[in-house]
Amino acid sequence: MSSTIDAAETLDVKGKNCPMPVVETKQAVDDLGAGEVLEVLATDPGSVNDIAGWASSTAEVELLDQVEGEEVYRHYVERTA
């Protein structure tokens, strides 16, 4: 499954479990410039709700999309400012 979102960086947390997908996503987003998008590749099923929850209560971050593939979940997070 492909996405039309143009990501500046990709973070691979496949295999890693709670809390690392959210913790590493936060660290990677901190390194983005304003308006850039991070693509997160995860296998943890909990990452879908966790990254959505994190993004909705974190300032200057917007969850653009979550794509559920066969084995890998792709999350697209934008740093808005």
Next chain:
Amino acid sequence: MSTDTPAPEEPSRADLAARVEELEAELTDVTAELSELRTEAADAAQAAAEATETAAEASEAAADAAENSEQMVIVATQGTLDMAYPPLILASTAAAFGYDVTVFHTFWGLEVLHEEHAGELELSAVGNPNLSVPNAVAALPGMDAVTTRMMRRKIEANEVASIEELIRTSLDTGVDLQACQMTMDLFGYEEDDFFDGVTTGVGAATAFQKMTDADVQLLV
């Protein structure tokens, strides 16, 4: 006594004129020096004023940051392999949410911060009905090691982060991991026994003061 008597070695007019000239030259030098010093003093005063202003701005910004950041305090009292996880997982997660996080480790919780013990935390099946080992068997010598090995295998197979990894992540993301001074003394631990970055020299009052300001307080 007579005014007619000439004073011995009365200076001549020429001598006096020379002396006046000399003094005038000295006065000019002193005046120049004074004006130089005045300029320097004025510069220093201005620099001091600027520094004070910068410091005031910085402390205001720090106060704003402290006020804006939400806080969580966890009191971690347990040192078994299973119970070491929840405080560290919540702490690193809350830090990712932008929280200012403090974990106050006391009693067996100190084991989690101990550089040599953190990787050797154990789990007991005794009194733990969640593990399918009868108490009579679980109480046999060496069974804690067996139970611990089983748990570690599960943790590795599921790629769950290790305790050391979570401690490093927590410290890297700004979590303040604190070691209770009273229990450190009780167990004979020194600051050097703990991971670099662990805060020592804190007691219940520090923890409580943090808790009164915190949005989330947990005892684990």
